[in-house]
Amino acid sequence: MTTTVDIGTLIVSTPGVCGGRPRIAGRRLSVQQIAVLSKQGLSPQEIVREYEGLTLAQVHAGLAYYYANTEEIEAYLAQEKAEYDRLVAESINLSK
Numbered sequence: 001m002t003t004t005v006d007i008g009t010l011i012v013s014t015p016g017v018c019g020g021r022p023r024i025a026g027r028r029l030s031v032q033q034i035a036v037l038s039k040q041g042l043s044p045q046e047i048v049r050e051y052e053g054l055t056l057a058q059v060h061a062g063l064a065y066y067y068a069n070t071e072e073i074e075a076y077l078a079q080e081k082a083e084y085d086r087l088v089a090e091s092i093n094l095s096k
Contacts, residue, residue: 034062
């Protein structure tokens with residue numbers, strides 16, 4: 001007998017896990033991480049190979065969430081880049 005998966009259960013947001021950002025249910029892999037890997041040119045199949053136990057359905061759910069909520073995920077990515085840039089600048093200033 002085949003088990004049907006409710007795709008709405010594949011992505012969750014939990015306060016305190018991954019900063020409360022959307023992630024793959026049962027994992028600490030965020031939608032934004034999947035989006036970044038995809039933007040770097042990895043196919044869904046390649047992403048699955050990178051993360052043991054990750055399924056193709058989970059990757060596609062993450063990508064679907066990203067495409068349905070691009071503005072939200074891109075805002076998270078911009079926040080992370082701004083924090084990275086701030087830390088780099090701080091590190092450079094400390095080394096002078």
